[in-house]
Amino acid sequence: MTHDVLRNLLGLKLDMTGYASLLDNQQVQNITKKAQLHDAGVENMDMEVCNLKKQLSLLRREKGFTNSCTSRIVSYIKGHYKKNRMTQRF
16 A cells, blocks of 8 residues: 555656646746735735734723723712812811
8 A cells, every 4th residue: 555655646746747847937937926925915914913913002001091090080089079078067
Protein backbone atom coordinates (compact mmCIF):
# COMPACT_ATOMS: atom_id res chain seq x y z
CA MET A 1 0.00 0.00 0.00
CA THR A 2 2.86 2.40 0.79
CA HIS A 3 4.25 1.77 -2.66
CA ASP A 4 0.91 2.83 -4.20
CA VAL A 5 0.83 6.01 -2.14
CA LEU A 6 4.37 6.91 -3.14
CA ARG A 7 3.58 6.24 -6.79
CA ASN A 8 0.49 8.49 -6.54
CA LEU A 9 2.52 11.26 -4.88
CA LEU A 10 5.22 10.97 -7.53
CA GLY A 11 2.53 11.18 -10.22
CA LEU A 12 1.09 14.25 -8.54
CA LYS A 13 4.54 15.85 -8.43
CA LEU A 14 5.06 15.13 -12.11
CA ASP A 15 1.63 16.56 -12.93
CA MET A 16 2.43 19.74 -10.97
CA THR A 17 5.80 20.06 -12.69
CA GLY A 18 4.14 19.65 -16.07
CA TYR A 19 1.49 22.24 -15.23
CA ALA A 20 4.09 24.72 -14.02
CA SER A 21 6.03 24.37 -17.23
CA LEU A 22 2.85 25.06 -19.20
CA LEU A 23 2.35 28.37 -17.49
CA ASP A 24 4.15 31.07 -19.32
CA ASN A 25 6.09 33.81 -17.62
CA GLN A 26 3.29 36.38 -17.94
CA GLN A 27 0.81 34.18 -16.09
CA VAL A 28 3.33 33.68 -13.32
CA GLN A 29 3.81 37.45 -13.10
CA ASN A 30 0.04 38.00 -12.96
CA ILE A 31 -0.30 35.46 -10.17
CA THR A 32 2.59 37.12 -8.32
CA LYS A 33 0.98 40.57 -8.70
CA LYS A 34 -2.34 39.26 -7.41
CA ALA A 35 -0.61 37.71 -4.42
CA GLN A 36 1.24 40.97 -3.69
CA LEU A 37 -1.99 42.97 -3.96
CA HIS A 38 -3.69 40.53 -1.64
CA ASP A 39 -0.81 40.84 0.85
CA ALA A 40 -1.03 44.64 0.67
CA GLY A 41 -4.79 44.44 1.28
CA VAL A 42 -4.24 42.22 4.28
CA GLU A 43 -1.63 44.64 5.66
CA ASN A 44 -4.06 47.54 5.22
CA MET A 45 -6.77 45.60 7.03
CA ASP A 46 -4.33 44.75 9.84
CA MET A 47 -3.42 48.42 10.22
CA GLU A 48 -7.10 49.38 10.23
CA VAL A 49 -7.85 46.77 12.90
CA CYS A 50 -4.95 48.09 14.98
CA ASN A 51 -6.26 51.66 14.67
CA LEU A 52 -9.77 50.57 15.61
CA LYS A 53 -8.42 48.75 18.67
CA LYS A 54 -6.61 51.93 19.72
CA GLN A 55 -9.79 53.98 19.27
CA LEU A 56 -11.76 51.43 21.29
CA SER A 57 -9.20 51.58 24.06
CA LEU A 58 -9.39 55.38 24.13
CA LEU A 59 -13.20 55.27 24.22
CA ARG A 60 -13.11 52.81 27.11
CA ARG A 61 -10.76 55.10 29.04
CA GLU A 62 -12.98 58.11 28.31
CA LYS A 63 -16.05 56.17 29.43
CA GLY A 64 -14.29 55.19 32.62
CA PHE A 65 -13.32 58.81 33.22
CA THR A 66 -16.88 59.94 32.49
CA ASN A 67 -18.32 57.33 34.87
CA SER A 68 -15.86 58.43 37.55
CA CYS A 69 -16.83 62.09 37.10
CA THR A 70 -20.52 61.22 37.11
CA SER A 71 -20.24 59.27 40.33
CA ARG A 72 -18.34 62.17 41.96
CA ILE A 73 -20.99 64.64 40.83
CA VAL A 74 -23.75 62.39 42.18
CA SER A 75 -21.91 62.08 45.50
CA TYR A 76 -21.52 65.85 45.66
CA ILE A 77 -25.22 66.43 44.90
CA LYS A 78 -26.25 63.87 47.54
CA GLY A 79 -24.01 65.52 50.10
CA HIS A 80 -25.30 68.97 49.20
CA TYR A 81 -28.89 67.72 49.44
CA LYS A 82 -28.27 66.17 52.87
CA LYS A 83 -26.62 69.38 54.05
CA ASN A 84 -29.61 71.44 52.91
CA ARG A 85 -32.03 69.08 54.67
CA MET A 86 -30.00 69.29 57.88
CA THR A 87 -29.91 73.09 57.78
CA GLN A 88 -33.67 73.23 57.15
CA ARG A 89 -34.33 71.15 60.26
CA PHE A 90 -32.58 73.63 62.49
